Amino acid sequence: MEKRILRAAVQVFARKSYHGSSIAEIAEEAGLATGTIYLYFRRKEDLLLSLFENTLRPYLHHCEPLIQALPPGLPQLRKLVELQFQFFEQDRAQARVFQIHAREVNPTLKPSISRTLAHYHQIIDRVVEAGVSSGKFSPHIDQFLARQLVFSGLDSLVTHWVLADRPYPLSRHLEPWCAMLARALGAESAFAETSPSQEQDHVG
Incomplete structure (x- = not known):
């Protein structure tokens, strides 16, 4: 029920x-x-919190071992991005709630949402740390800035996709975005050169 x-x-x-x-x-x-x-x-607030707990938490527990099973560096980074795109692409209505309407909540509810997001931040941190310690990413990158780059970039791409006038495959951003992240993190080039995704879908 x-x-x-x-x-x-x-x-x-x-x-x-x-x-x-x-x-x-x-x-x-x-x-x-x-x-x-x-x-x-x-309360209505309980519904929104339950959505986060019953949807995002299982997703994070599901994707973490899939990421960790891969070699550190670019393979883990690509899997992280791929899984997030797949998660949102499978349910556009749910993606809209998470990306747009969850930001409308009363400030008193935000700590509960932030606790769930903190788990995602930890997954990103582990990917970056593993990449650095294995020599696949630059040893000079700032851990906090790297996490913000990955998280905020994905957040922005998904939000643009949710608000686009015409639906398009979110997965089309996968290779270009991973290639950009690889360069930003000082990784050796392991992605084929890809042209930027065409900006044909404008928020309207």
Whole structure:
């Protein structure tokens, strides 16, 4: 039942925004009585937090061993980017909620969301650290700046994809973005030269 409610919440949040939606609308989307929602979630905020905990956390636990199983450096970095693109591409409505509407939440909820994101930051840190210690990345890169580059760049690409007027494969950014990250992290060239993805999909 909780999954059914959360699925309905994703659709309503994506369509009407977090602040523009109500528990009653989520109940209608789920085909349930409003009172039934309150048996599982006391507030609308609880729905959003549950989305993070029930979706992002399992994803992170799933992808971490897949990344660590690869050689350090570019293989791990590419897998990190590939998995994130796949995660968001499989559910555009959910991606819109995470990228756009989760930023609308009351500031009191942000620490809970940040704790989940901190796990993702740790995964990025481990990829960078492994690349440096193995000699695949430059020993002179700043750990914090490297993490911000990877995280913020991916965040921006996914947000642009969510807001694009015309849907396009998010995966088209994979090779160009990995090649740029490789150069930024001082990696030996291991990606074929790729032309930048054409900016044909404008936010409108």
